[in-house]
Amino acid sequence: MELEFIRDMFDGIARRYDLLNRLLSLRQDVHWRRKMVSALNLSQNDAVLDVACGTGDVIIEILKQCNCIQQVVGVDFSLRMLQIARKKLTAVRKGGAVRLIAGNGLHLPFPEKSFTAVTIAFGIRNIVDRKTAIRVFFDCLKPGGILAVLELTTPENRYLQSLYLLYFKRLLPKIGAFFSKHLKAYSYLPESVIGFPGAREFAGIMKEAGFKNIQWRHLTLGAATLFVGYKPTESIAQ
Template structure:
């Protein structure tokens, strides 16, 4: 059964060529493994802290935008004896299928439901979620402002947005070291293990191009969010941004 938050008869306009979607489809089978390896396991910790920001308690309704293989959605669902309801959206059918397999393996299908869709045109009704999160998704949106406005639209008044994204350490030496790893080592390992020519060069390039700290906070504010805050994790390798929809 389609949950009440999802628009009925929504057509996913998935079939226009989209190189980013094709790239995620291609790397999907090695995606979780590479996440753990290339972040030395930190990705799990970053997602936990981001999920803490949503304060998941029983009987709330959450959205995970660009859910990928559903790690955030499953983390949310694991937090309470009577878990919240979580809807995950992603435009990569291969990532979604792997996510669905994980949801079924953990017997969480009553709580976590995954649907195809794009962040810029969410197949969801207005004002229906208590909280929305996107982990490592926003930097891939084809239109960042549009994606943020879509999240705003589907949140309930005073609903909370949480965005987890890569950033760079501020400390000069750490930044130098990290940039060396991010541009020289990670793309080689990523290419070797995923078999994809560009995906792990796209990663540092997309992080470089994504607004960080105050700049991304300003985008959240311009698109309607208030009480916007951010905090850096692991020397600034990632940043968590939060804000609230107006009452």
């Protein structure tokens, strides 16, 4: 039910999604994805899974930073978002390194230990059962692999937070609704961001799933937060 609502919502806004991202974040979304991908320290032999890949911007950033990468897989359950990703990827690359798959991030169709890195940008907030999702990502990773989670957050500073919430709750839903013609989507956005756990709590979920060396970094005064964690190498895990 929850999943269907979210999938239909992204299907509904797919056409305007990129434009609204740039507009509502004042282009900071591009900078945030760049930071997330550079935290992966990618090399040619890596295999990356981008969950909730949407219109493919994380994958495009991966290809920018590591053009010869062996394998990149994007998964999303919104077919419209995937259609746009496919078009954008065809424009930037013709190689066979990228695969886009329609699927639910909670039930990934990959054997354990398939990837050296798993990324999810602005997607985990939409997945209600976050603990299961993070465990599923953990299983997909090879020992020593990295998980990077980028998410919209609310600034921790009280004054900044009040200003931010004013923008987020009052202005953003109006701009979003005007451009996307989707009334619910951009009211749901602030609700889902406000409902997202604090950094320490979210890091706790990653720890519970088995991740080590968890770190987080607030970006643009805390409007987004980048979390990274590592799957222990086999000898430590056992």
